[in-house]
Amino acid sequence: MEKSFRKDxxxxxxxxxxxxxxxxxxxxxxxxxxxxLSTNIAASKVFLLRRAELISNLADIKKxxxxxxxxxQKMNSLLPMQEQLLNLPQALQSSASAHAVTFSFSFRGVPIxxxxxxxxxxxxxxxxxxxxxNLLLFLNDIEPKATRYIISIDTFxxxxxxxxxxxxxxxxxxxxx
Numbered sequence: 001m002e003k004s005f006r007k008d009x010x011x012x013x014x015x016x017x018x019x020x021x022x023x024x025x026x027x028x029x030x031x032x033x034x035x036x037l038s039t040n041i042a043a044s045k046v047f048l049l050r051r052a053e054l055i056s057n058l059a060d061i062k063k064x065x066x067x068x069x070x071x072x073q074k075m076n077s078l079l080p081m082q083e084q085l086l087n088l089p090q091a092l093q094s095s096a097s098a099h100a101v102t103f104s105f106s107f108r109g110v111p112i113x114x115x116x117x118x119x120x121x122x123x124x125x126x127x128x129x130x131x132x133x134n135l136l137l138f139l140n141d142i143e144p145k146a147t148r149y150i151i152s153i154d155t156f157x158x159x160x161x162x163x164x165x166x167x168x169x170x171x172x173x174x175x176x177x
Contacts, residue, residue, distance in 0.1 A: 088124075
């Protein structure tokens with residue numbers, strides 16, 4: 001009986017040690033699998049958050065695109081076509097006549113054609129003569145108050161040419177679509 005008891009104890013201890021060993025081996029394998037799964041889940045979460053952010057950015061861009069398109073249409077409606085710039089000297093002539101100013105007008109060089117993100121530019125020169133007050137009123141009419149044309153005065157030279165009379169030479173740009 002002593003032999004059988006010993007044998008039973010050894011078998012029991014082997015079973016317990018085997019069970020504990022299997023438990024630790026299983027735990028280690030299971031822990032590795034869980035760690036790998038949690039890493040995959042975290043990566044998937046980051047991927048989904050990034051994707052949601054990209055979708056949100058795309059929606060913002062589409063919304064902005066519609067607004068930009070609306071503003072571009074409005075800006076283009078302010079700019080005349082290139083051919084309509086041929087009427088600019090007549091428009092300036094009416095303002096010059098209203099202020100008793102004589103002037104001559106000419107376009108300079110080749111116009112820069114419009115691009116998708118920039119208006120076209122036609123450079124011009126303007127020579128005018130008259131009383132100083134009248135020249136100032138004329139200038140005030142043609143640059144900030146021009147209704148159909150958007151022009152920019154780049155340089156000007158004002159000189160006195162007699163008692164109360166002045167000569168104005170200016171270089172500018174007219175914008176078109």
